[in-house]
Amino acid sequence: MPFVNIKTPEGALTKAQKEEIVHRTTDMLADYFTEAARPHTMVLIEEVKDGGYGRADEVFVVPDAYRAEETA
Template sequence: MPFVNIKTPEGALSRSQKEEIVHRATDMLVEYFSEAARPHTMVLIEEVKDGGYGRADEIFILPDAYRAKEDG
């Protein structure tokens, strides 16, 4: 079973953006493994809370300008 795990800052993606990522990642894997992989493909989008990730000793907080706008 193909498995994709995407980690993103909490609040960075709207629900519709997450749905699009799931569909596009699934389509990409189907291109490689054939249509038979579609019902078995898992795409997990994990949202990491602000301050829960960093790089080079810097803890990241998602700026308001990069937060997703609510769907609707």
């Protein structure tokens, strides 16, 4: 069973963007492993809270300008 775990800053993606990532990732894996893998493919998108990760000794907080805006 192919398994993909994507970690992203909380609020950085809309629901529609996350759905698109799931579909496109599943399509990509089905291309590699054949269509037989599609029903067994798991794509997990985990949102990490601000301050819950960092790089080069700097704790990361997503600026408001980079947060996704949900559309109704």
